[in-house]
Amino acid sequence: KAGVTQTPRYLIKTRGQQVTLSCSPISGHRSVSWYQQTPGQGLQFLFEYFSETQRNKGNFPGRFSGRQFSNSRSEMNVSTLELGDSALYLCASSLTTSLSTDTQYFGPGTRLTVL
């Protein structure tokens, strides 16, 4: 079974631009979560989508948004990029939306650099 795939793997943008990252979950998984990882803040939860609906949201500004398509693929968008948005963006998929008991499978991440 193929794992979680994320594209692109590396991205360089400049301040003020916007960016869209893509995540394809494991086949059959309907929940997709996004995380931001930086050396200073560690892994921080951005949001979770299930059946095309945002179910949970972390403490990030509105510049960070996402969506999920009917095939469970998900995209996240960051508008008006700031230097502090430079990070590894990780996507994780799971069968259900139960974070208590379900296992999350992470992709390799997209490394975003903002200049």
Add this chain to the structure above:
Amino acid sequence: DAKTTQPNSMESNEEEPVHLPCNHSTISGTDYIHWYRQLPSQGPEYVIHGLTSNVNNRMASLAIAEDRKSSTLILHRATLRDAAVYYCILRDAKGGSEKLVFGKGTKLTVNP
């Protein structure tokens, strides 16, 4: 925001057992304890999770204290491939929003 406390780093020798501790004194009755690890240049991967009793799988064992305020991840025979950052995680549920809160984790170094 993190509800767990772990040592920043630990060191082990190859082929020896490793005990990675985690404190979660504010755990609620319905919270499962999850462990993930992140190898260099990779996304985190699931290791094990449990609720009350000890759990075993092919990767590791999870020993949960009777009061559930602490737990220990046990790698029975560490290998060089086990060198990673290990995260002990609880679910955070506030205001109808649920998320997994990762702390800083424990960086495990395995010496040959």
